[in-house]
Amino acid sequence: MNRETTPADAEHPTTVLLPLSGTDSRAVAELAERYERALADDGVRLADLAYTAGALSPHTAPHDGPRAAGVVATTGEARQWLADVSRQPPAAGLAPVDAGRLVLVFSGQGNQWLGMGRGLAAEPVAGRVLAECDEILTRLAGWSLTAELAATEETSRLEDPAVLQPVLVALQTAVVRQLESWGVVADACIGHSLGEISAAVACGALTLEDALYLAVVRGDLMREIVGSGRTALLGVSAEEAATRIARHGGDAEIAAWNAPRSTLIAGAAATVGRVVDELAVEEVFARMLPGSVAFHSRYVAPVHDKITELAGGIVARDAGTTMVSTVTGGVVPGSGLDSRYWGGNLREPVRFLQGVRFLADQGHRVFVEIGAHPTLSPSIIESLAGTEALVVPTLRRGVPERDALLTTAARLYEAGAALDFSALSPPDRRAVRLRPAPARRDTGPAVTVSPREAFGDLPGGLSLWRGTVTRTPAHGRFHLYGEPLASFALIAGTALAACPAGPYELDVRLAGGHGADAVAADEPYVASPAGSGAIEIHARTGEGLSPRATGVTRPRTGEDPGPVDVHALAARSGTHLAGSAAYTALAEAGLVADHPLVRDIWRGRGETLFRLTATTGSPVDVMVHCAVLLSAIPPDADAGVGVGVEGGAGLPVALDALTVDRPGAATWLLLRDLDEHDLDTHRLDTHRVDEHDLGEHAQGAGPGGGTAGHSVLVLDASGAVLAGAARLTLRHVPQAVLAERAAELAAARRAREAGAALDLAALAGADLGTRTAAIADFLRTELGRVLRMPADRVDPDRPLNGLGVDSIMGLELQGRLEAALGIEVKVVKLLRGDTVTEVAADLAARLDTGTPAAAAQAAGLDDPREIERLLANLDMLPPEEVDSLLQRLATGAAGTL
Incomplete structure (x- = not known):
């Protein structure tokens, strides 16, 4: 941004x-x-x-x-x-959103991260809650919440459940109170395991001090059940999990119903291990969770009686906000949250699926997850598949707390x-x-400026700092093998329209990675100042604004050039070429001009004179048109015509020291060839166009090692200067590359015409490279929607998880890609570090095999090495996120979200 x-x-x-x-x-x-x-x-x-x-x-x-x-x-x-x-x-x-139908969902432990909650202290309401919690915990437990939130990796004690659990309750309570102060008020609450304590505070059934005391006691008791057994997450229903437990001795039980096909089991290590091994052989997701505790099962019975005794002094009260229990799966009154209930909270399985569906049956449609990082949202989405539920997270790992909470409020407001x-x-x-x-x-x-308004009638440019330039007629645009190609002239003309009134010079260059051949023709452009004379030029795409070029303005220092004797130039030139012949050469390179402007060309030593059909259009249009036309004419040693190379054409990438002197009809244009020694030193430092900037196709034969530069003068019928540029830089693009780009533009056009959907029939008949490019464009568009950013800002060579794609977004992308392509898309490909280019190449190759989605889903994970890679990445995720998300990789259930 x-x-x-x-x-x-x-x-x-x-x-x-x-x-x-x-x-x-x-x-x-x-x-x-x-x-x-x-x-x-x-x-x-x-x-x-x-x-x-x-x-x-x-x-x-x-x-x-x-x-x-x-x-x-x-x-x-x-x-x-x-x-x-x-x-x-x-x-x-x-x-x-019906304000009375909003549910707060409180996650349990497992989503914590170092540094969480630090930014909440700066919020007025949340800061007061954290200060109150700090005072209570100092008195109850002898340690400071503030110190724990500020701890480093070396000093943090979040691995200790007696510290972690009260910290999470304090954090969740602060988030709720902050949201309430902004008008986000719940009608119901539900908590997963530890999260029920925070839910009870939010409902008003427990005081903050009682809740923190209960969290301290609960966390302290967790130390005593280390070694009680093992817990595992299975990608199957609870019914199937129970059948498999019975098959292997029955020494385990259901610990949590997270979602229809997400089940936690806990029990004796041997039994749990055999169930996991059996599912792994069948290539169904199953993962043993870290630690040696059999959570929410009879194996934690020794601490059940202790927490019941220790919580005996807590007196809960009825409150106005409904609380749905994950111990029973239904409503629990505040007075029912006594010491026996909290014993059951630790011992009984978590009926999260049942509780969520109960809330949906009561008409609740908005679920806001309260936690350090979203882990339950995917389970809610799966559990309520087919409904119009809105699921919104709050805090996210690594995201500033204010930004995250404002994003929550923004999504609710938009609904x-x-x-x-x-x-x-x-x-x-x-x-x-x-x-x-x-x-x-x-x-x-809101502001539309025609070329005549911008360049034909206003001396010295236009006194606007914002505008969209539309071209009528489109003098500077070309068609590339039949596909419209936006001219650099429109980009530069848009920058020119944003310049202040008065004598000035303007430099324009395309943004890194954007050659003129990479820009679609139907993009309107907007220019705006960026301070200190800088101008930013953006394309308005379907996903918003995308940067295309940058400009710099400066006061004009040189004097206006005098008139040019065009007839003397024509007389001393070595060769004359009809304009029609030049357009024929341009067409052989794959480019056809929208509106031919050139009648005759005279080529001399290092300079070329064009006679034009008189036009009052943008002078930049005329400059670009003539330079591209000349670049497509192969050099002829005998005739002395042409500055290009065999095959292809030059496309503009930069313009230096553009000036507009006066309005008038352009009749002549003079190009003078330049080399690097002709560049002004200052301008070379700030606007150099080197091989790295121009891309892999910039090298090869031709002037400047693939680039050519010309100074330009636009003249009226008498030879008086209307406009000029110290240097117009073009890069040579081979004909094969132009053809490839035309195919990409055609694929993109077909996708747009189909409502941004992929044309599978066209892709089936295309080569692998074209398929990959089309899928990559589609994936960037979908990523832009998921990440809420313009698609052109999605770096195709950066890992998706580095772009900000988390597990929830991965599931959303999976569903969209599977619907568009009809093949299975594994979430692991979207989460473990693959780039857009890598994902697109993989999907394009698999699309060629014609493997249907159903068959791919039945096959499960590709091979044991895939499972190993998956597990290696899962170990980096919080257990509860794994619980509710990644078990569907082998079963294909994520596509139902």
Whole structure:
């Protein structure tokens, strides 16, 4: 994300929730544009805009209206998000959240991580709760909660259950109280094992002191049952698990119903081990959990009586919030949470599946998981398959606590929840007066600038700091083997439209990894300032804004060049070539111009003169058009025509010192060949286009080792200079690469026309490389949706788990990929470190075999080595996350989520 900040934001870098809502999608898009203008043009401070938008603006929509909420920390992030929303606003008709149907779900131990909860101390409500817990635990247990949350790897005692369990209860209680202060209030609570203590506090049945005392006692007793047996997670139903236990002696029992096909068993190590071994032979997921405790079974009976005795002084009370028990699977009154209940909580199996389904039967549809990291959410999703349940996590491993909780609030708001935006806003906020909304227009973006408006009538450029440039007609665009190819001219023209009025020079270069041949033609572009004369150019894609180029403006220092004697240049040139012949050479390279501009070409020593059909379009269009046309003409030593190489064409990647002197009809264009010695030293340092920047196809024959540079002058009929550039840099792209890119564009176009779905029939007839590219594009799009970021920002060569894909997201991706491809997709491929490119290559190769999904699922894991790799990665995950997620790898059940 762009980390642009205003000076005020730099002093207060607090993450905020910025809400948008309206009666329809169009209203939301217009509101996003209005807020973006407030940040960009009026210098409104982000915290003040968030407060005004949430607490003061009269735009709150009814629950059935579309909503969007951004969690942003800087002005740059906010503007980027607002631009994304204005391009792709939320749809209307979202199922609303009923405030009385929200369930808080409390996880047990196993999802802890070093450093969790530290950021909560900075939140006013959560900080007070943690301070109260610190005082209670210091008095009850003799140690400091604050010290434990701040502990290092060397000093942390979270491995001790007597420390861990009260820490988790304190953390969960602080999260709940903070959410409550923002307006997130539950109608019911449910807890998994230890989580029932926190649930009882949230419901009001236990005081905070009684809950922490119970957690300390419970954790201390856990030390006494070490060696009681083993616990294992099985990827089968509880009924099948019980059958297998009986087959191997019966010395174990069901310890937890997590989901329809996620069951925990506990008992004698020998029996549990034989069940695990049997399932492993059948290639069904089964994993022995670390430690030597047979949780939630008769093997922990020795501590059952002790916790009942020690909890005898706790007096629970009835409360207004319903609590659903995972001991019984139904409602338990507050007065029922006596000492005997807490003995059963430790001894009896966890009926989480039954409790969740009971809540769903009562009409509950929104489940918010309270814990240090989401571990139960996938089990809820599986248990409620086929319903419209909304499952939202809170804290996440490694994510700042405020960001994570605001994201929770944002998701609830988008679904229709009512929030207290006054409490959500930073304490130093203030109300701001926003400009009135502009009159609604029937078509077009908020600011649309035609080439004539931008370049034909305004001397010195356009005094706008934001705009979208549309091309009419599309002089600078080409078709690549029949597929539209966006011209660099449109990108540079968009940057030019964002320049301030007055004499200036503009440098533009494509962002790293984006050649002009890699940009789709139907992308509109938006340019905005980035400070110190810098300009950022983004494409508006289906997933939001994606960076395409950067620009730099500076005051113009040189004098306007005098007129050029074009007739003298033509007379002294060595060779004349008809424009039609040049377009024939361009077509042989695979490129066809939208609108031919060139009538004649005169080529001399190091310079080329073009006579044009008079045009008032963008001067950048004309520059790019002529340079690309010349690059496609193979060099002819005898004729002296052409600067290109055999096969292919040059595509622009950078433009230096672009100036626009005056409006007028372009009649002539002069290109002068340059080499590296012609570059200005300063410009070379900041805008060098080297082989690394240009990619693997930049090398080979041709000027500059694959690149060519020209200075450019655009002239009117008399030879007077209308515009110029010190250097236009092109890279040579071989014809084979152009053809490959055309095939990729065709596949992408077909995918867009099919509603972003993959065309399996077309993929079946394509070569492996084309299939891989299409699947990679599809996967990046789906990742963008899951990660809530533009698809073009998804690095195809970075591991998915490094992009932020966790187990929940992996299951979501698995379902989408399986639905699109009709083959099994193993979650382990998405979680253990594979990149987009690797996953796409694997799926493309398997798609070629035609193996149906059902057959692949029946086959289970690929081989024993796959199981070993899986287990190696599972050991890095919290046990409860493994419990509820990864058991479905062998059975294919994840596709039902």
